[in-house]
Amino acid sequence: MTSSVESANTSISNDSSATDAILSPEMMAKLERMELVSRKIFRGRMKGERRSKRKGQSVEFADFRNYVAGDDLRFIDWNLFARMDRLYLKLFLEEEDLHFYTLIDDSMSMDFGEPSKFRVAKQIAASLAYIGLCRGDRVSISTFTSSASPIVVRGRSSAHRMLGFLQNAPCSETSPTMEESVRRFCLKNTGKGIVVMITDLMSKTGYETALKMLVAREMDIYLIHILSPEELKPTLTGDLKLLDCEDLDMREVSVSATLLERYEQTLNGFIEQARSFCNRRSITYVSVRSDQDIDPLLNEYLRARGLVR
Amino acid sequence: MSWINMLTPMQWLLLAAIPPAILSLYFLKLKRRESLVPSTLLWKKAIEDLHVNSIWQRLRKNLLLYLQLLFLALLILACLRPGWSGLNRIGERRIYVIDNSASMQATDVQPSRLEVAKSKAKALISDASSNDVAMVIAFSDRADVRQGFTSDRRRLLDAVDSIQPTSRTTDANEALRAASGLANPGRTSFEENKDIQVAEAVPATVYMLTDGAIGKLAEDDLGQLKIEYIPIGKPGTENLGIVGFAIERDDSQKENIETFSRIINRGSEHVDCTASLYLDNNLVDASSVSIDAGQEVGLRFELSGVDTGQLRLELDHQDALMVDNVAYAAIRPNRQVSVLLVTAGNTALEKALQTGKLQQLASLKIENVGFLDSPEYEAASGDAQFDLIIFDACAPKKMPAGNTLFLGGVPPEDIQGDSRWEFGELTGPALILDVNRTNPVTEYLEMASVSIVEMRTVKPPATGTVLMTSDVGPVFAVAPRGPYQDAILGFELVRPTAQGVEINSDWGIRRSFPVFIYAAIEHLGGGITAASAPSVLPGGAIHLTLSSRSNRYDIVDPKGKKVSIDRGVDGRFIYTQTDVPGVYEVHSEGLGQAVERFCSNLFSASESDLGIRDTIDTGADKIAATGATIRARQETWRWLLVIGLGLLMLEWIIFNKRIFV
Numbered sequence: 001m002t003s004s005v006e007s008a009n010t011s012i013s014n015d016s017s018a019t020d021a022i023l024s025p026e027m028m029a030k031l032e033r034m035e036l037v038s039r040k041i042f043r044g045r046m047k048g049e050r051r052s053k054r055k056g057q058s059v060e061f062a063d064f065r066n067y068v069a070g071d072d073l074r075f076i077d078w079n080l081f082a083r084m085d086r087l088y089l090k091l092f093l094e095e096e097d098l099h100f101y102t103l104i105d106d107s108m109s110m111d112f113g114e115p116s117k118f119r120v121a122k123q124i125a126a127s128l129a130y131i132g133l134c135r136g137d138r139v140s141i142s143t144f145t146s147s148a149s150p151i152v153v154r155g156r157s158s159a160h161r162m163l164g165f166l167q168n169a170p171c172s173e174t175s176p177t178m179e180e181s182v183r184r185f186c187l188k189n190t191g192k193g194i195v196v197m198i199t200d201l202m203s204k205t206g207y208e209t210a211l212k213m214l215v216a217r218e219m220d221i222y223l224i225h226i227l228s229p230e231e232l233k234p235t236l237t238g239d240l241k242l243l244d245c246e247d248l249d250m251r252e253v254s255v256s257a258t259l260l261e262r263y264e265q266t267l268n269g270f271i272e273q274a275r276s277f278c279n280r281r282s283i284t285y286v287s288v289r290s291d292q293d294i295d296p297l298l299n300e301y302l303r304a305r306g307l308v309r
Numbered sequence: 310m311s312w313i314n315m316l317t318p319m320q321w322l323l324l325a326a327i328p329p330a331i332l333s334l335y336f337l338k339l340k341r342r343e344s345l346v347p348s349t350l351l352w353k354k355a356i357e358d359l360h361v362n363s364i365w366q367r368l369r370k371n372l373l374l375y376l377q378l379l380f381l382a383l384l385i386l387a388c389l390r391p392g393w394s395g396l397n398r399i400g401e402r403r404i405y406v407i408d409n410s411a412s413m414q415a416t417d418v419q420p421s422r423l424e425v426a427k428s429k430a431k432a433l434i435s436d437a438s439s440n441d442v443a444m445v446i447a448f449s450d451r452a453d454v455r456q457g458f459t460s461d462r463r464r465l466l467d468a469v470d471s472i473q474p475t476s477r478t479t480d481a482n483e484a485l486r487a488a489s490g491l492a493n494p495g496r497t498s499f500e501e502n503k504d505i506q507v508a509e510a511v512p513a514t515v516y517m518l519t520d521g522a523i524g525k526l527a528e529d530d531l532g533q534l535k536i537e538y539i540p541i542g543k544p545g546t547e548n549l550g551i552v553g554f555a556i557e558r559d560d561s562q563k564e565n566i567e568t569f570s571r572i573i574n575r576g577s578e579h580v581d582c583t584a585s586l587y588l589d590n591n592l593v594d595a596s597s598v599s600i601d602a603g604q605e606v607g608l609r610f611e612l613s614g615v616d617t618g619q620l621r622l623e624l625d626h627q628d629a630l631m632v633d634n635v636a637y638a639a640i641r642p643n644r645q646v647s648v649l650l651v652t653a654g655n656t657a658l659e660k661a662l663q664t665g666k667l668q669q670l671a672s673l674k675i676e677n678v679g680f681l682d683s684p685e686y687e688a689a690s691g692d693a694q695f696d697l698i699i700f701d702a703c704a705p706k707k708m709p710a711g712n713t714l715f716l717g718g719v720p721p722e723d724i725q726g727d728s729r730w731e732f733g734e735l736t737g738p739a740l741i742l743d744v745n746r747t748n749p750v751t752e753y754l755e756m757a758s759v760s761i762v763e764m765r766t767v768k769p770p771a772t773g774t775v776l777m778t779s780d781v782g783p784v785f786a787v788a789p790r791g792p793y794q795d796a797i798l799g800f801e802l803v804r805p806t807a808q809g810v811e812i813n814s815d816w817g818i819r820r821s822f823p824v825f826i827y828a829a830i831e832h833l834g835g836g837i838t839a840a841s842a843p844s845v846l847p848g849g850a851i852h853l854t855l856s857s858r859s860n861r862y863d864i865v866d867p868k869g870k871k872v873s874i875d876r877g878v879d880g881r882f883i884y885t886q887t888d889v890p891g892v893y894e895v896h897s898e899g900l901g902q903a904v905e906r907f908c909s910n911l912f913s914a915s916e917s918d919l920g921i922r923d924t925i926d927t928g929a930d931k932i933a934a935t936g937a938t939i940r941a942r943q944e945t946w947r948w949l950l951v952i953g954l955g956l957l958m959l960e961w962i963i964f965n966k967r968i969f970v
Contacts, residue, residue, distance in 0.1 A: 109347035117347075202348035231347060241341040244349040251349045252341055253356055263355040270351060 022119075022126045022166055027295065028159075031127055034298070034308045035135045036100055036194060063091040098137040099193025101150070101219070102129055103185055104169070105178065106143035108245045109202045111171040113228025113290040120290045121198040121226055122166045127298055128196055129166075131308060133159050140189065141165060144181035145172045148188050173246075178203045182210035186217055196222040196307070200231070201274055204247070211283060221283040222307055225274060228290040234263060316388055320947075324385060327954060331377050334961055380957065384950065401514060402458065403443040404488045404534070405430045405465075408519035408541070409472050410449040410479040411847070411916045415520070415629040417546040423474045426518035426541045433516055434465045445469055448484030449477035450848060476632050476847035476890050478913045481523035481925075488515055489534055521922030538932045540921045547576030549600070549626045550633030550917030554910060556620065556640060556841045566640060568610040570622055574600035575918045582626035586610050589618045598624065615640060619892040619906070632890065633917045637867075639842035639892045639906035646671040646834035647694065652701035653678050653805040657817025658716070661826040671697075671830050678703045697834040702801040712794045712833045717801025717813075719765070730773075730788065730797065733766030736781050739800070743778040749832045750787065750796065751776045753824055759816045764800035792860045794833060842906040845887050851907050853882040859897040862904070867891025 023031070067076060067087035077090040102125040110118035125141055132139040133156050141162060142150030151165045176184075178199065195214055201207045214221050234255075236242075242251040253259060271287060278285035284305050288297060302308050316324065346352065407430055413423040430445070437443060445456040445468040456468035515534045517523075520542045553571035574580050579601050586594040594610045608622075617640050624634040648671045652658060662673050674695075680686050681703065689695060690709030698709055702717035713720075719732055741756035756777065766782030769775060773788025776796075784799040802817040803810040816822050845851050862882075864872045867889050874882060887893065887909040895905035911917075924931040 112347040200347065202350050204348075204350055228347065231351070236344060239341045241343045242346050242349050242352055243343055245345050245347060249349045249353075251352050251356065253352060259355060263351060266351050266355045270354070 022123050022163055023130060027127065028130060030295070031130045031298070032134050034131045036098060036128065036132050036137060037306055037309045061090065061092055064088045065091055098132065098135070099189075099191045100129065100132040100137045100139045101185075101189060101193055101195045102139070102141045103147060103181070103195065103197045103199075104141070104143045105175075105197075105199035106145050106169060106171050107175040107202070108171050108173055109200055110226075111245070113230060115290060116171075117200055117226045117228050117290040118171050120288070120292075120294065121224070122169065123294050124198055124224060124226075124288070124297065125196070126163055126166050127294060128302075128307070129153075129162050130159055133162065138193075142185065143169050143172070144175045144178065147176075147181040147185040150185075150188070177205050178207055178210040179205055179213075182213050186213050192217070192219055194220045194222065194307075196224060198224040198226060200226055200228075201270075202246075204249075207274070208277060211277065211281065215281045215283065221278075221281075222286065222305070223274070223278050223283050224286045224288055225271070226288045226290055227271075232267065232289065234260065324388065328378060328381055330958075331374070331381065331961070377957065377961065384953065388950070401438070401441045402512070403433075403437060403441055404446065404513050404515045405433065405443060405469065406446045406448060406481070406484050406488060406515055406517045406519070407469065407472055408449070408479060408481070408517075408523070409447045409475050409477075411474075411476045411632050411911050411913070412479065412520050412630060412919060413541070414474045414476075414632055415542060415546060415548070415919050417543045417629040417919065418541070421474070422520055422541045423472070426539075427469050427472060429539060429541070430469045430516070430518055431466055434462055434469065437462070444488070445472075446484050446488055447472045448479070448481060449475045450480045450483075450846070451477075452484035452487040454487055475888055476909075476911050477888070478846055478911070478916055479519075479523050481517070481519065481526060485515070485526060485534065488513070517925070520919065521925065523925065526925060526927045536925065536927075536932050538925050540923070542919065542921050544921040545577065546629050546919035546921070547578065548628045548630050548633070548917055548919045549574050549576070549580055549582065549624055550630065550914075551622060551624065551636040551910075552605070552633075552912050552914050552917060554620075554622050554636035554638050554844075554912070556638045558640075558841075566612045566615045568612070568620060568622070568638065570608045570636060571605055572598055572600060572608060572624065573605040573914055573917055574602060575914075575920070576628075577602050580626060582624055584608055585623045585625065586612075587621040587623065588612065588615065590621070617641070617903075621892075629919055630917065633911050633913075635890065636910050636912070637890065637892045637908045638844065638910075639894075639908055641842050641906055645669075646696045646830055648673050648830055648834055649689070649695040649698045650675045650701065651678060651681060651698065651703055651705075652676075653703065654810065655701050655803055655817070657802055657822060658699075658701055658826070661817075661823040664823055664827070667827055667830060670827070671834060681705050697830060699829075702804060708790065708795070710793070713796070714829055714833060715795070715797040717798065717804070720795070720797060729770050730786075730795075731766075731768040732799070733768075733782060735763045735765055737761060737763035739764045739779040739781050739784070741777050741779050741784065745774065745776045748774060748776050748787070750825070750828045751785070752828065754821045754828075755819075756816075756821060759814060759819055759821070761800050761814045761816075763813060767797050767799040769797075796829065796833060842892070842908055844908040844910050844912070846913065847890055847909050847911055848885070848888050849909070850883050850885045851887060851893075853884060853895065853905060853907070859904075863896045865894045865896060867893065867909075 064077065064080070065088065067089045071089050075089050075091070077088050080086075080088045080090075104118075104121050104125050106118065110116065110121060113120075129139045129141055133153060136155060138152065138154050139158075139162060140150045140152045142148075146169075151162065153159075153162045175181075178201075182197075195217075197211075197214070199207070203210075211221070211223070236253075236255050239254045240252070242253055244250070275285045275287070277283075284307065286301060286305055288301075298308060407423075407426050409423055413421070413426065415422050418425045434443060439460065442458045442460045443456075443465055444454065444458045445465055447453045447455055455471060456465055459465065513534055515536045516539055517536055518539045518541055521538070521540055550573055551570055552573050554568065555570075556566055556568045558566055568586065570584070572584065579599070581597065581599050584596050584598050585592055586596075593612060596608060596610070598606060598608060600606050620638040620640070622636045622638075626634060628634070648662075650658070650662065650673060652675065659675070661667075662671075662675075667673075676686075686705075690698070690705070690707075690711065693710045695709075695711050697712045697714060699714045699716065700718050700720075704715065704718040704720050706721055708721060720730065739761040741759055741761070744751050744754050744756050746752055754777075761779065761784075764779060764781065764784055766779075767775075767784055767786045768782070769786035769788040773786050775783040775786045777783070777785035777798075779799075785797070787794055787796040789795075801813050804813045805811075843851060860875060862874050864874060864884060864886075866872070866886070868891075872884075872886065874884070884893075884907075887907075890909050890911055893907050893909065894903040895907075896902075897904045924933050
């Protein structure tokens with residue numbers, strides 16, 4: 001197991017030697033000690049390291065029940081039989097794998113910022129996925145474009161594949177809307193689990209429907225709202241023709257202190273609205289700046305939010 | 310509403326360039342910079358309320374432009390200094406008296422004294438308070454009111470600009486009289502031997518911009534005027550000038566001519582130079598001139614074999630005033646008057662016509678009375694071959710084309726009748742009581758001792774003049790007949806009878822008779838008597854006596870400009886357009902050659918003196934120069950205007966840059 005991690009790490013660093021690696025080895029070492037936490041207990045498909053609703057084989061005792069013919073003799077509590085002279089079957093909590101889904105917004109608007117929001121989104125996704133992989137969870141990563149055909153990996157040995165996928169994922173001009181992407185995602189992934197959606201929420205059609213769809217799946221949903229400093233505090237001056245990089249929508253503005261103030265109000269309102277929308281629907285909302293280091297984000301922020309432990 | 314233009318055309322052009330500049334800035338502003346943003350979602354929301362009403366938004370965008378254009382329009386309006394003729398108190402009265410005589414052409418101060426005077430006057434006008442009224446007078450030997458009292462500075466400045474240099478002499482008194490008269494119109498009125506002040510005397514300040522060569526001012530002319538003398542020019546400016554140039558024909562040898570000139574050195578140093586004499590622009594003689602400081606020398610040239618032409622004397626010496634370094638003279642055309650005498654025989658008359666002077670003046674043809682019936686006479690009288698025809702005790706059947714002098718005989722009936730000549734019956738004896746001294750023909754006649762046996766009264770038409778009056782009535786008169794003149798004497802000297810001649814008057818043996826004949830031929834015939842053409846000061850009037858053989862003459866000035874004049878009835882003419890120094894020629898309509906010449910010369914010792922006077926003498930008082938002490942108020946509104954415009958542009962740029970703290 002150890003060697004495979006090393007090889008994955010090596011290959012990642014080799015892969016990303018030309019460009020910046022999404023995850024540094026140090027970061028990976030830190031991540032290995034973490035685990036993803038789900039507030040809900042889901043049923044997995046395979047045996048894993050997660051407690052399941054199902055009783056099964058694990059070291060964790062769950063209950064006793066009367067032996068009935070046909071039960072596996074291996075689970076009879078002989079000590080209890082000796083004391084009570086009755087056959088009891090010792091039940092253990094079944095440990096199953098956790099389904100961890102990451103959905104990354106790959107619309108053109110994510111390509112902004114330094115580093116770009118998309119890159120930061122990929123780093124967050126990679127970090128969380130790596131944690132999941134280390135804990136043997138089932139990790140599914142997809143972008144909006146590829147929401148219908150996500151990459152599904154399991155086990156630490158797949159880290160290389162996962163990182164490779166993320167490394168090569170580009171922002172796409174043909175990215176579908178958030179609503180469409182989530183709809184496809186939901187159709188494709190019927191299982192339960194943790195969903196982390198990393199997006200800037202800059203969707204003109206709105207994000208509400210998409211999130212509602214996810215909520216309806218009864219998944220443990222995390223929304224990582226990523227915004228670049230340029231969006232949070234625009235440095236624009238003068239008379240400008242603002243061009244939307246996605247739909248080429250054009251807005252003429254004469255930037256003034258008043259306008260900037262109004263923008264800030266609008267932005268705060270937008271964030272607040274998103275936060276309150278999420279809170280009402282038990283979606284964990286996490287706001288992230290693209291120029292923020294992801295280490296404190298994972299170690300403090302997400303830990304506090306209960307996504308990682 | 311009245312307007313005063315305060316800017317030059319160039320400044321107006323600059324001002325006119327500003328509105329397009331603002332407009333172009335406005336259009337530049339519209340050309341927005343493109344900026345790619347992740348999403349316009351939030352921006353859209355942020356500017357959502359601004360888009361509620363886009364028309365208002367557009368208006369608001371334009372509002373700034375309108376405000377700026379309005380500001381600019383007001384600025385331009387302000388430059389026109391709009392105003393009403395209100396009831397404001399009239400401020401100080403100022404009179405700018407600017408000398409434009411010949412000495413002001415001096416170049417001791419650049420570009421010339423006159424230009425300096427004009428710029429000083431303009432500075433004074435610009436510095437005057439807006440309530441002040443002012444007038445502009447240019448003066449040389451005469452005053453020229455260029456602009457009456459007005460507070461319109463633009464008109465005053467234009468009036469100053471219009472002043473041109475002249476070659477005339479200086480007489481400030483007329484200018485001051487004009488100033489005083491215009492400043493205080495109707496100062497006094499006489500009524501029953503009382504001196505009544507009809508208008509309140511308003512004091513006015515006269516700014517005299519002159520080099521001071523104006524002589525003494527008459528104190529009486531000053532009235533309420535306060536004179537500020539602003540001297541123009543550098544003190545001690547040296548100058549050499551010709552103050553006299555004349556020619557004389559040698560009486561013994563007609564083709565020899567002598568020229569005399571007087572050259573004055575108005576400087577502090579001895580001057581050696583050359584004087585060159587040109588005849589019709591060809592150098593004919595030259596002489597070196599050596600004059601001590603403050604002295605004058607005479608210069609004489611002799612020319613032989615010269616019949617006619619123009620002479621020019623030039624000093625090749627560079628000094629501040631060049632106009633007095635050239636003098637002109639002309640030899641008059643040696644023209645003789647053609648005179649026809651028709652007589653039955655008159656010894657006194659014939660003797661009078663044979664004097665040397667008259668021989669030079671006139672060519673005489675004597676015919677008997679019978680000649681009047683000949684075809685030659687018909688032809689000669691029809692096409693004005695003679696300047697003057699003298700009918701001695703006879704008369705033609707028809708008046709000839711030409712001036713006539715009747716001695717005795719009754720002219721034909723075609724000049725008698727209603728409002729024409731009237732002749733009385735023969736009566737006698739008679740005595741001449743009065744002679745008209747104002748007419749050149751009878752100017753020098755002494756007729757008191759002349760006895761007349763019989764005479765007729767001669768009553769000229771209304772247009773005529775009686776020249777002699779006897780105890781029985783007018784006896785000699787002159788009157789125009791179309792372009793000609795008829796002079797008719799009411800008695801003859803000798804009367805032809807069957808027995809011979811009978812003496813009718815003893816005038817023929819009196820001294821006054823040849824004088825009369827000479828004057829009559831000179832003035833009625835239009836003869837030229839002197840070799841030297843008359844010379845006048847520039848701008849002066851010249852009296853010309855022109856032959857009756859042509860009715861129309863052209864006067865060509867030194868610059869070649871031609872002025873056509875109609876010969877007056879009496880053949881005399883006064884010409885005043887002599888501002889350009891040089892030789893003027895009079896051409897007869899048909900003849901190519903000049904029939905008369907005259908010159909315009911600046912022969913003025915005072916104009917040639919370029920020294921600056923410290924004071925102006927007004928008799929009792931002396932007015933000191935105040936040029937140095939006149940406070941010039943420098944206007945700064947133009948600069949403020951420029952700064953205002955600059956601030957406007959800066960405001961615009963700052964607004965566009967959105968520099969905010």
